[in-house]
Amino acid sequence: MKQFLEGSHAIAEIIKRCKPGVVSAYPITPQTHIVEDLAQMVADKELDAQFVNVESEHSAASVVLGAQAVGVRTYTATSSQGLLLMAEVVFNIAGLRLPIVMTTANRAISAPINIWNDQQDVMTVRDSGWVLLFAETIQEAVDLHVQAYKIGEDPRVMLPVMVNMDGFILTHGMETVDMPSQEEVGKFIPPYTTTYKLDVDNPQTMGYLADPDYYLEIRYLVQQTHRELLSIIPEVASQFKKAFKRGEGNGLIEGYRLEDAEQVFVAMGSVCGTIRDSVDELRAKGKKAGLLKIISYRPFPKDEVLTALSRAREVAVVDKSVSLGGFGPVYTDLCAAVSSMGPKAPKVSGFVLGLGGRDITLKSIQDVYERMSGKQVDCEFIGLKQELLAEGK
Amino acid sequence: MKEIRIHARAGQGAITTASILGYAYFLKGEYPYAFPHFGAARMGAPMNAFVRIDDKPVRLRSQVYNPDYLIVVDATLMRGFDCYVGFKDDGIAIVNEREGMEIPKPGGKQKLFVVPANKISMEITGGKTLLSNTVLLGAYAAATGDLKVEDMIKAIAERFGDKGQKIVDMNAEAVKKGYEFVKGGR
Numbered sequence: 001m002k003q004f005l006e007g008s009h010a011i012a013e014i015i016k017r018c019k020p021g022v023v024s025a026y027p028i029t030p031q032t033h034i035v036e037d038l039a040q041m042v043a044d045k046e047l048d049a050q051f052v053n054v055e056s057e058h059s060a061a062s063v064v065l066g067a068q069a070v071g072v073r074t075y076t077a078t079s080s081q082g083l084l085l086m087a088e089v090v091f092n093i094a095g096l097r098l099p100i101v102m103t104t105a106n107r108a109i110s111a112p113i114n115i116w117n118d119q120q121d122v123m124t125v126r127d128s129g130w131v132l133l134f135a136e137t138i139q140e141a142v143d144l145h146v147q148a149y150k151i152g153e154d155p156r157v158m159l160p161v162m163v164n165m166d167g168f169i170l171t172h173g174m175e176t177v178d179m180p181s182q183e184e185v186g187k188f189i190p191p192y193t194t195t196y197k198l199d200v201d202n203p204q205t206m207g208y209l210a211d212p213d214y215y216l217e218i219r220y221l222v223q224q225t226h227r228e229l230l231s232i233i234p235e236v237a238s239q240f241k242k243a244f245k246r247g248e249g250n251g252l253i254e255g256y257r258l259e260d261a262e263q264v265f266v267a268m269g270s271v272c273g274t275i276r277d278s279v280d281e282l283r284a285k286g287k288k289a290g291l292l293k294i295i296s297y298r299p300f301p302k303d304e305v306l307t308a309l310s311r312a313r314e315v316a317v318v319d320k321s322v323s324l325g326g327f328g329p330v331y332t333d334l335c336a337a338v339s340s341m342g343p344k345a346p347k348v349s350g351f352v353l354g355l356g357g358r359d360i361t362l363k364s365i366q367d368v369y370e371r372m373s374g375k376q377v378d379c380e381f382i383g384l385k386q387e388l389l390a391e392g393k
Numbered sequence: 394m395k396e397i398r399i400h401a402r403a404g405q406g407a408i409t410t411a412s413i414l415g416y417a418y419f420l421k422g423e424y425p426y427a428f429p430h431f432g433a434a435r436m437g438a439p440m441n442a443f444v445r446i447d448d449k450p451v452r453l454r455s456q457v458y459n460p461d462y463l464i465v466v467d468a469t470l471m472r473g474f475d476c477y478v479g480f481k482d483d484g485i486a487i488v489n490e491r492e493g494m495e496i497p498k499p500g501g502k503q504k505l506f507v508v509p510a511n512k513i514s515m516e517i518t519g520g521k522t523l524l525s526n527t528v529l530l531g532a533y534a535a536a537t538g539d540l541k542v543e544d545m546i547k548a549i550a551e552r553f554g555d556k557g558q559k560i561v562d563m564n565a566e567a568v569k570k571g572y573e574f575v576k577g578g579r
Contacts, residue, residue: 004419006412029434115434137450169454172408173428174415176450273452361455 005177007138007170008033011077011103014142016047017185018101018149021072024052024063028082029115030167031105035077057082061089068098069206071197073149076100079167080107083121087128093160094129094222096206097196099152100160101145102130106269106320107167108356116357117167119269120321123329129222131161131229132298134268138175141165143240143247144295146180149189150236157225157232158196166270168357180244188243226299233296252301254293255308257283261290263372264309264346266334267318268294271353271360275318278365289369294330302337309338312346316372318365322352327379353382395539396457397444400476401466404436410464410526411442414533417540417548418446426451439470460484462537464529468494477503487532489525506575508532513570517563524567531571542572 005013011034015023023042025035041047052063057078064074078086083104093100104122108114122132131151135141141163148161165171198206210218230252237251248254256276258264263282265275272293282289292308294301309315315338319328326332331350338345351368354360367382397414401407408429415427427444443457458479465476468491475497480486483502490496490509499505510528517524527549534540546565553560 004416004425169428173426174412175426176419176424270454274454276452359456
């Protein structure tokens with residue numbers, strides 16, 4: 001049913017329909033509304049789950065780790081500093097192969113303290129083994145959560161999935177959402193059952209010491225599963241499309257006006273909407289511009305990216321985070337991907353935008369577009385205020 | 394596409410106002426995107442809420458810089474700050490009247506409606522300014538012609554239905570009073 005919903009509330013509503021048995025979270029802006037709503041739903045007995053209040057994100061992650069380890073479907077959500085505090089457990093969850101679903105309401109990292117949106121937080125746990133999905137709209141965020149449980153709990157996968165949604169822009173924004181019914185969601189993700197659990201009747205251990213004779217293979221197997229995910233995610237996306245009659249792209253990427261595009265923006269999350277408007281403006285002026293949206297950042301869909309860019313001459317990667325001292329993370333992945341194209345590879349430039357909530361406008365995207373055709377750049381910050389930089393010297 | 398910018402202080406209900414406005418358009422079959430932008434993230438600090446409305450899903454995620462419509466919940470924000478910055482040439486502004494304060498005039502073809510929303514709210518509630526924003530929404534409907542009184546009341550009824558009929562009725566009265574104030578040309 002179509003409703004006009006706040007992003008956070010929409011996420012709580014869809015998580016309710018996914019029926020986790022345990023929810024544990026510590027509130028942090030801009031994630032707070034999601035877990036407030038879920039706590040209310042548990043209190044009102046709309047959701048038959050245990051909501052475990054904790055004193056920190058480290059504990060929240062530990063609680064869902066423990067619950068998932070005994071075979072219960074779980075959910076948590078966090079943001080920014082909260083994700084950093086969770087980091088140790090986040091890596092453990094993936095290493096233990098526990099298919100937890102978490103929402104990250106993407107926000108900047110301190111210092112200086114900043115509550116606004118960028119995508120720096122998730123990059124801290126980029127290498128943890130979690131599946132990392134990015135939503136462009138509230139609808140997509142809702143739909144990705146349903147798919148997240150399906151993907152993670154697949155016996156071929158057994159890995160945690162994080163759905164990233166831009167803080168405030170999507171968590172506090174309100175838009176039209178087609179909210180699936182309990183029945184539809186229940187049919188798509190039946191109750192979670194697994195033999196991989198801590199069970200006194202069938203004892204096994206998790207997280208034992210892996211010495212140098214074993215560790216390399218265990219890490220390799222996670223990497224191997226990520227490779228397999230490149231066909232499993234599109235499989236789930238296509239089942240979703242069939243069941244819910246919507247969904248763009250193939251679950252890994254989505255192209256916009258790419259067919260004959262020679263100049264292509266690459267981006268993740270809500271900024272893709274603004275870029276679509278920019279692409280339309282450029283097209284109206286006769287420019288062959290397009291957008292490649294990355295939905296699945298981990299696994300990184302190299303082959304799909306290369307196919308999508310096969311006609312591109314120039315590529316501009318729009319990163320909302322930066323590996324300080326290096327480059328934008330998505331830029332780095334893009335460069336790794338196109339390196340196999342040889343002399344046919346497009347020119348790839350890297351741009352950093354929107355850190356700490358700096359507004360990304362059509363003008364910002366126009367600035368990127370203008371630099372795209374110039375000299376190749378690898379980490380160009382867009383929208384810098386020169387007067388502030390002068391003061392900082 | 395229509396763009397609306399609301400000026401308020403954090404805690405004055407701008408987000409709820411944007412949400413009701415968006416909901417009223419949603420009920421008409423439009424695709425609104427309503428969203429806040431916080432300044433200092435504390436009570437009393439100036440903040441904005443925005444609404445974009447289109448007949449297809451809104452994709453643009455930036456803040457609103459060239460609003461068609463302006464709602465100023467707290468006129469003291471107009472002291473030392475130009476709330477009209479970027480205001481469209483044929484824009485319509487609805488400003489909550491503030492005793493002892495002269496409301497700056499917009500330019501050219503831009504229209505300004507100064508509405509005694511606090512006063513009207515106090516009449517309805519017996520001394521409280523709780524319904525001021527609702528009065529402004531009624532005034533908005535009349536000033537822009539985009540929404541009918543019934544659209545706005547329906548949005549409020551569905552949004553606040555769980556707070557009881559009395560709250561809905563008082564809000565409905567506030568919408569009507571705001572609407573009539575503008576229509577009556579007072």
